[in-house]
Amino acid sequence: MAEEHPNAWSAEAIRRLRAGGTQSTPTPTPLRRLPLAAIPGIDVYLKDESAHPTGSMKYRLVRAMFGEAIASGAIRAGTPVVAATSGAVAVAGAHFARLLGLDFTAVVPAGTPADVLARVEGEGGGWQVAEQPPAAVQEEARAVAEQLGGHFLDHFTDAERATAGWGEPTVADEIFGQLRREQHPIPEWIVTGAGTGATSAAVGRHLRRHGRTTRLAVVDPENSAYFPAWASGCRDYATGMPSRIPGIGRPRVEPGFLPTVIDLMIPVPDVASIAALRWLRTAGIDAGPATGTNLWGTCHLVARMREAGVRGSVVTLIGDAAGPYLHTHLSPTWVEARGLDPAPYEADIERFVHTGEWQGGERPV
Known part of the structure; x- marks a missing residue:
């Protein structure tokens, strides 16, 4: 073979x-x-x-970030993907992870509405409530990605560059x-x-x-x-x-x-x-x-x-x-x-x- x-x-x-x-x-x-x-x-x-498909303009940005991460080798077959978000980015991230057969976790602030979490689950993703205050959720999600041997989807840092490329x-x-x-x-x-x-x-x-x-x-x-x-x-x-x-x-x-x-x-x-x-x-x-x-x-x-x-x-x-x-x-x-x-x-x-x-x-x- x-x-x-x-x-x-x-x-x-x-x-x-x-x-x-x-x-x-x-x-x-x-x-x-x-x-x-x-x-x-x-x-x-x-x-x-x-x-x-995920009901928001974040679909465009998240798709570009997945594309750039795959092209650079940061995401490969089986790579877990983690994001720090309680909104549309989490829903889009779960959507594209499922499309590619990857695990996705959204690290969300305490108090995130239940309907947002349900939408993430509906797209095949998972979530966990951050232990840190909202200002530190990004770093906590980055740490979770490192623990899983995965990729941190940093939409605040990477979305503009990924969209351009x-x-x-x-x-x-x-x-x-x-x-x-x-x-x-x-x-x-x-x-x-x-x-x-x-x-x-x-x-x-x-x-x-x-x-x-x-x-x-x-x-x-x-x-x-x-x-x-x-x-x-x-x-x-x-x-x-x-x-x-x-x-x-x-x-x-x-x-x-x-x-x-x-x-x-x-x-x-x-x-x-x-x-x-x-x-x-x-x-x-x-x-x-x-x-x-x-x-x-x-x-x-x-x-x-x-x-x-x-x-x-x-x-x-x-x-x-x-x-x-x-x-x-x-x-x-x-x-x-x-x-x-x-x-x-x-x-x-x-x-x-x-x-x-x-x-x-x-x-x-």
Whole structure:
């Protein structure tokens, strides 16, 4: 019997990753139009990353990290994979580990919602509650990976580099490909948040690499270090406080955050993110809190364009779906318990959608 080539498993694993578990190349996620009848001449689009198999934009980043780890030899047949996360990265990590026949463990902070843990298990992964406080979960997960002889999937450090090197179409590549058939194929702005920093870096690099006139705006929730770091030029800025908007905002500046590719950062109050999330739901758009943050920043930019008499398009992202947040950010009880009152901000969005008048920028952050 012929001996199997030493790279056979890696080659098959990369093929599976690129095909997304199918026999064909994965199709782009949908680009959805957001109707704004009161603002003619400006088209707003939502790039729906919740359409990925694991329901979030983290699918794209985690796939690239698995691909880079396999290509570098860090992941081989039978290598256990460990991540420190209590959200969408854990679900995507379990998904790809199962696709490749690997064991996956998410090291999660105490208090991680049961539905998140159930989703990890549903994708074939395991989890364990960290013994350390949230700030030390990353190092604890790294230690677990070492004990298992496995690979630590460090999404805060590796996602940006892996996305840049993976070679697959980025979210920006897909946006411009899909806009070719639209009235304004070169958007004035692309709006995204920053968690690991990988998505904003991928978009910013694409704009410069292809000589686009499109500008990149990054929205940032309360407690996050990214906006003050960008505004001050201080790369080691830290707030020490966690973001209340899942998926975006960090208490420190992560290695993948590239401020030099960002044209504008917009700080967004958490209550405004929740108000925008609620409005999206009434408009029939299924999305999570980070999409609310994106929408608030998009309204701000569209209002600026309208005031300047600029026609064109703006694109933002649906990062994930509403399901995981029905008992948190979409629950009136949960919101009220945190002293938040979204009503005035919801009124701002309703007024903007129906009249084109924007007062959101006048509210304090």
